[in-house]
Structures are given as C-alpha cells and as structure tokens.
Amino acid sequence: MISEVRVMPPGKASATARERARASLTADIKQEARRQLAKVGADGLSLRAVAREVGMVSSALYRYFPSKDDLLTALIVDAYNAVGEVAEQAVATEATRPREAWLAICHAIRAWALANPHEYALIYGSPVPGYRAPEATIGPASRVPLALISLLGGVGSGGTGSGEGASVGAGSPEGARNAPVSGALEAQAAGLVALLGDSVPPDVLLRGMLALTQLFGMISFELFGQFVGSFEPADELFEYAVRQMAWLVGL
Amino acid sequence: MISEVRVMPPGKASATARERARASLTADIKQEARRQLAKVGADGLSLRAVAREVGMVSSALYRYFPSKDDLLTALIVDAYNAVGEVAEQAVATEATRPREAWLAICHAIRAWALANPHEYALIYGSPVPGYRAPEATIGPASRVPLALISLLGGVGSGGTGSGEGASVGAGSPEGARNAPVSGALEAQAAGLVALLGDSVPPDVLLRGMLALTQLFGMISFELFGQFVGSFEPADELFEYAVRQMAWLVGL
DNA sequence: TGTACATCAGTGAACGCGCGTTCACTGATGTAC
DNA sequence: TGTACATCAGTGAACGCGCGTTCACTGATGTAC
Numbered sequence: 001m002i003s004e005v006r007v008m009p010p011g012k013a014s015a016t017a018r019e020r021a022r023a024s025l026t027a028d029i030k031q032e033a034r035r036q037l038a039k040v041g042a043d044g045l046s047l048r049a050v051a052r053e054v055g056m057v058s059s060a061l062y063r064y065f066p067s068k069d070d071l072l073t074a075l076i077v078d079a080y081n082a083v084g085e086v087a088e089q090a091v092a093t094e095a096t097r098p099r100e101a102w103l104a105i106c107h108a109i110r111a112w113a114l115a116n117p118h119e120y121a122l123i124y125g126s127p128v129p130g131y132r133a134p135e136a137t138i139g140p141a142s143r144v145p146l147a148l149i150s151l152l153g154g155v156g157s158g159g160t161g162s163g164e165g166a167s168v169g170a171g172s173p174e175g176a177r178n179a180p181v182s183g184a185l186e187a188q189a190a191g192l193v194a195l196l197g198d199s200v201p202p203d204v205l206l207r208g209m210l211a212l213t214q215l216f217g218m219i220s221f222e223l224f225g226q227f228v229g230s231f232e233p234a235d236e237l238f239e240y241a242v243r244q245m246a247w248l249v250g251l
Numbered sequence: 252m253i254s255e256v257r258v259m260p261p262g263k264a265s266a267t268a269r270e271r272a273r274a275s276l277t278a279d280i281k282q283e284a285r286r287q288l289a290k291v292g293a294d295g296l297s298l299r300a301v302a303r304e305v306g307m308v309s310s311a312l313y314r315y316f317p318s319k320d321d322l323l324t325a326l327i328v329d330a331y332n333a334v335g336e337v338a339e340q341a342v343a344t345e346a347t348r349p350r351e352a353w354l355a356i357c358h359a360i361r362a363w364a365l366a367n368p369h370e371y372a373l374i375y376g377s378p379v380p381g382y383r384a385p386e387a388t389i390g391p392a393s394r395v396p397l398a399l400i401s402l403l404g405g406v407g408s409g410g411t412g413s414g415e416g417a418s419v420g421a422g423s424p425e426g427a428r429n430a431p432v433s434g435a436l437e438a439q440a441a442g443l444v445a446l447l448g449d450s451v452p453p454d455v456l457l458r459g460m461l462a463l464t465q466l467f468g469m470i471s472f473e474l475f476g477q478f479v480g481s482f483e484p485a486d487e488l489f490e491y492a493v494r495q496m497a498w499l500v501g502l
Numbered sequence: 503t504g505t506a507c508a509t510c511a512g513t514g515a516a517c518g519c520g521c522g523t524t525c526a527c528t529g530a531t532g533t534a535c
Numbered sequence: 536t537g538t539a540c541a542t543c544a545g546t547g548a549a550c551g552c553g554c555g556t557t558c559a560c561t562g563a564t565g566t567a568c
Contacts, residue, residue, distance in 0.1 A: 018531060018543070025544095041380030043294050048521065059523075060545045068522070118380075125377025127475055129292030129369075138480060145481075179494030185487035192481055209482065210492055214461070216477075217468020224378055226467075229389060230396075230443055231460065236436035241461055243430030248499065269510070269564060276511095299554065310556075311512045319555065 026064050028054055030078065033071055038118045042072065042128045069131060076133065077140050079119040084143025086112045091147050099251040101151040106215055106242040109144065113219050120223060124216055145212060149200060152208050155250040157201040181206065204250065211245040277315050279305055281329065284322055289369045293323065293379045320382060327384065328391050330370040335394025337363045342398050350502040352402040357466055357493040360395065364470050371474060375467055396463060400451060403459050406501040408452040432457065455501065462496040 015023075032053045036045055047068050051058040065071040090108035094101035113120040123141070127133070181189070181203065189202035200208070218241050221227055222234040231237045266274075283304045287296055298319050302309040316322040341359035345352035364371040374392070378384070432440070432454065440453035451459070469492050472478055473485040482488045 016532065021531095021544085039380070041294065041377070043292065044380055046521065047523090056544095057546055058521090059525085059547080062523075063544055121377035124471075124475065124477070126292070126372035129290070129295055133476070141477075179491050179498060181491060182487050185491055188482055188487065206488070206491060207495075209488060210465070210495055213468040213472050213492065214465045215468070216472065217464040217466070220375075220471060221464050221467065224375065225384070226375070226392075231439055236433050236439065237457070237460060240430050240432060240436055240457060241464065244458075244461055244499070247430060248495070267565065272511085272564095297554065298556090307511095308513055309554090310514080310558085313556075314511055 022064075025054075029061065029064055029071070030074055033075055034078075034119065037075065037122065041118065042122050045072065047071070072128065072131060073134055073136065075119070076123055076137055079116070079123045080137060080140030080143065082116070082119065083109060083112050083123070084140055084147070087144045087147040091151055098151045098154055099246055102148075102211075102246050102249070102251050103242060105147060105151070106238075106245075109215065110219050110222075110238060113223060117223050120219070124220060125224070146196075148212055149196060149205065149208055151251075152200045152204050152249065155200070155204050157203055178203065207249045211249045214241060214245050273315075276305075280312065280315055280322070281325060284326055285329075285370065288326065288373065292369065293373050296323065298322070323379065323382060324385055324387065326370070327374055327388055330367070330374045331388060331391035331394065333367070333370065334360060334363050334374075335391055335398070338395045338398040342402055349402045349405055350497055353399075353462075353497050353500070353502050354493060356398060356402070357489075357496075360466065361470050361473075361489060364474060368474050371470070375471060376475070397447075399463055400447060400456065400459055402502075403451045403455050403500065406451070406455050408454055429454065458500045462500045465492060465496050 029050060032050050033045060036049060036053075040046075045068070047061050048058040050071075051061045061071075065074065086108045087105050090104035091101045094104050113124075122128075185206070186202060189205050193200060193202050193205055196205075218234075218238055222232075222238070227234050227237075280301060283301050284296060287300060287304075291297075296319070298312050299309040301322075302312045312322075316325065337359045338356050341355035342352045345355050364375075373379075436457070437453060440456050444451060444453050444456055447456075469485075469489055473483075473489070478485050478488075
C-alpha cells in the first residue's frame with residue numbers, strides 16, 4: 001500500500017515516526033483517491049469510499065484533509081505538477097534544439113494524458129461544478145505553458161517556419177503568414193512578456209499560445225471521444241498537427 | 252413554464268390534447284434539466300430535483316424518460332443540434348465567401364459556448380463517467396465538422412493562405428508550409444474524403460481538422476479557466492487565432 | 503351521439519442506498535523536566 | 536533514564552440528507568362500435 005516515501009526536509013535531522021506515518025498515509029489516500037477518480041470521475045469521488053479502501057474509518061480522513069474539496073485540490077495540484085514535470089523533462093532532454101524540444105514536449109504531454117486520462121480531465125476538462133480552484137493551483141498550472149515558452153527564446157520575431165523543408169525565411173514584419181494583431185492583444189501580450197522577463201517577443205508569445213491551445217485541443221478531442229469514427233487512432237494526426245504547429249510557431 | 256410549442260407533423264391532421272401536453276411537458280422537463288445542468292453540472296443532475304421544479308412527483312418523470320441516462324442523452328443531442336445549427340447558419344449567411352464563412356462559424360460557435368457554458372462542457376468537456384454516449388449522438392455531433400468541411404470545398408490543395416495580405420499563392424505540392432503526411436494518415440484522410448463524397452482533397456481535410464481542434468482548444472481554454480491571469484478576456488486572442496487558422500487552412 | 507373499454511399521466515409510499523461531516527472517546531506517540 | 540503531561544491518530548456512532556427506481560393505485564383522455 002505504501003507507495004511514496006517521505007523525503008526528509010534538509011534542515012531537520014530526522015522525522016518522527018508519527019511524521020513518517022502521516023506522510024505515507026497521506027500519499028496512500030491520494031493514490032487511492034486517484035484510483036477512484038479513474039473509475040467514477042471527479043465528482044463521484046467519495047471520501048467514505050476512499051477511507052474504506054485505505055482501511056480506515058471515514059472520519060479518520062479528516063485528520064489528513066479538512067474536507068473533500070481539499071482532497072480534490074491536492075489531486076489537482078499533483079496532476080498539474082505531474083504534467084508540468086513531464087513537460088520540463090522533455091524540454092531538458094532537448095535543451096539545445098528547440099524544434100526537437102517542441103516535438104518532445106508535445107508527445108510527452110500526450111503520452112501522459114493517455115496514461116492518466118482522468119487526471120487530464122480533472123485539470124483540462126470541464127471544471128468540477130461548485131468547486132473553485134484556489135490560488136495554490138496557479139503555480140503548478142503554469143509549468144506547462146512556461147516550459148513551452150522557454151523553448152521559444154531563440155525564435156525570431158515576425159516570421160514562421162525554419163524547420164523541415166521551409167523555403168521562406170523569417171520574413172516581412174507584416175508577414176504573409178501573420179494574422180493582424182490588434183492593439184488590445186498587443187498590449188496583453190506585452191504585459192505578459194514583461195512578466196516573463198522579456199524572454200520572448202510578443203508575437204512569438206502569441207504564436208506560442210496558438211500552439212498551446214492547438215496541442216490541448218487535439219489531445220482533448222482524442223481523449224474525450226470526438227475522433228470516434230474519423231481519426232481514430234489519432235497518432236498520425238497528432239504527429240502531423242505537432243509538426244504543422246512547429247512550423248507555424250517558427251521552429 | 253411551457254416554452255416550446257409543439258409543431259405539427261405535416262402528414263397528420265392534428266395532435267390529440269394528450270400528444271400536445273406530452274410534447275410540451277417533455278420540453279419543460281428538458282428545459283428545467285438544462286437549468287440544473289448550469290447550476291450543478293452533468294452528474295449533479297437529479298431527476299428528483301427536476302421533477303420537483305417542474306411541479307410533478309419524481310416517479311412521474313419516468314413516463315417521459317425511462318432513466319436518468321436517457322434524459323442526459325436527450326440533453327446531449329439537443330446541445331449538439333444547437334451548436335450544429337448555429338454553425339450551419341453561420342455558413343449559410345456567408346455562403347459565397349468561404350473566408351468570411353470561416354470567421355463567422357468560429358465566432359458563432361464561441362458565442363454559443365459562452366452563452367451556454369454547461370451545455371458546451373457537456374458535449375466538449377470531459378465525458379460523464381459511467382455514461383456511454385449512444386449511437387444517436389453521432390449524427391448531431393458531426394454537424395459542426397460537416398459545416399466546417401462544407402466551406403473548404405473551394406480551397407485548393409497543397410498550399411496555404413490566399414486571404415488577407417497573403418503574398419504567396421497556392422503552392423508547391425511538397426509545399427513549405429505543409430507538415431509531412433504519413434502514409435497511414437493519408438489513408439485515414441482518403442477514407443474520410445470518400446465518405447464525404449470527395450468534396451475536399453485529403454490534405455485540405457487535414458488542415459480543416461487542425462483548424463477544428465484549434466478552434467475548440469481555444470474555446471475550451473477560455474471556458475475552462477486556463478486563461479485566468481493571462482489572456483483574459485480572450486476576445487482578441489480568439490480573433491487572432493481564427494485569422495491565423497483561416498490562413499493556415501487556405502482561406 | 504352515446505356508451506364500454508383501453509390507454510395513458512400522474513400520485514404517493516416505499517425500497518435500499520451512500521453521502522459529508524461532527525463529536526466524544528480511547529490509546530498510542532512525543533516532549534519537558 | 537524515568538516520569539507526567541500534552542499532542543495526535545484513529546474509532547464508532549450518529550446527524551440529516553438526497554438520490555434513482557419500482558409499484559399498485561386513481562382519474563382523466565382517447566377509441567371502437
């Protein structure tokens with residue numbers, strides 16, 4: 001049952017038996033909750049059932065999570081961190097080649113989604129009604145977008161496609177392949193760019209958002225059954241989309 | 252309370268009072284169910300609460316829908332038909348100008364989604380766990396994709412962008428802006444094209460799918476809260492994306 | 503046009519169920535001196 | 536090293552609740568002759 005070993009906080013000498021037991025039971029509870037998530041979905045999740053499966057009485061769960069919503073929040077944070085880590089690792093393994101990093105990040109995220117469909121649905125599907133995500137989720141939630149943006153640092157402004165078979169270089173400022181950017185959008189993008197430490201130009205950021213929404217649109221369609229009867233399996237379509245996006249984004 | 256007047260089937264002389272009452276109550280039930288959907292989401296939907304609100308005893312609902320799943324199915328079918336109709340109308344109003352039709356369809360679908368977020372979530376969000384969509388939904392579900400494909404009829408194969416500021420015409424078969432299409436994908440696409448009566452070339456269909464998933468990816472991100480703190484409001488980003496896609500698709 | 507019978511809509515009680523959360527409690531683990 | 540007290544984990548019973556579905560029933564609407 002025990003699946004996640006507690007890592008000692010570096011400052012402290014050693015954890016008490018109580019602390020170790022608590023950490024491992026907390027992990028057990030979350031793991032069981034994830035298992036149930038996969039069976040009955042986010043709002044079918046039942047504290048009593050989790051407690052039952054974990055081998056304790058339902059009221060005991062309240063020593064670990066003050067309410068059902070808190071357990072849900074923990075699962076959401078974990079899920080964001082899980083995809084986030086997968087994405088960051090994909091970027092790290094191809095640190096010097098942005099185009100390969102982009103392909104890697106896409107496939108890594110898709111693979112994670114296919115392996116953990118209910119966790120994916122939990123964070124990228126319809127929000128659980130009546131549940132409002134607390135602040136604590138926004139950090140973990142931004143790991144994927146940040147990983148993506150990190151690989152756009154070297155992309156030039158104004159043009160598209162330098163990869164595979166591209167015949168026209170980074171181009172004209174009001175380039176043929178760039179949709180017009182309204183003043184308001186420019187301002188939004190500029191504000192975000194400033195927040196990000198000016199690591200990418202605004203128009204690159206915009207195309208990055210396009211790629212991001214395309215990526216998740218594709219994965220959601222596949223996972224949520226919109227391709228049934230058409231592009232199923234979706235592996236090849238995904239590969240195609242990812243490459244098309246790589247080009248659009250300027251990789 | 253009564254909101255939907257029964258339309259006579261053209262063949263029959265007249266409906267009995269019973270038939271009229273049944274039709275209008277069925278509509279009332281669905282409407283109330285939709286209202287609840289908006290409040291508590293798809294799986295919080297309760298037959299008893301619907302019955303209560305509609306002014307009947309819970310068991311009476313079973314004269315109209317044999318089970319909760321059947322009511323859900325009816326709502327799903329209605330939702331698909333609602334977006335489908337919106338999409339078809341958008342295309343119809345711009346029948347002769349494919350590019351404008353594309354812009355219209357995108358804005359129409361987004362407007363519908365923003366106006367009916369829970370119905371959108373019902374059909375494009377995470378599937379309701381334990382619920383398996385029956386055959387009856389696939390017809391209505393394909394109205395949007397078909398509407399989209401219908402406006403790609405005039406798009407040439409092989410190239411991109413002829414709209415707004417495009418400087419390079421439909422181009423080279425292994426064109427610069429086309430990601431490679433694998434054999435398997437080509438076959439999938441060709442199969443679908445045949446099903447569709449050869450109204451579009453396979454590569455146009457593929458780029459259409461890209462546009463479709465991009466469109467819904469964008470709307471889902473907006474509706475499901477992924478833009479909180481970045482591109483909110485998302486109107487301008489959406490406009491930008493839609494234009495970028497128009498170009499990519501060759502409009 | 504009127505009557506006898508069949509169909510259907512809606513009632514109300516009941517079935518068996520699981521849920522989230524609270525509370526007073528016992529017993530084990532940790533801490534201070 | 537040993538004892539006294541404080542902290543925490545887990546128990547079990549109870550609270551009040553709403554759910555989907557079935558069933559035998561009454562009364563209204565429709566149909567055939």
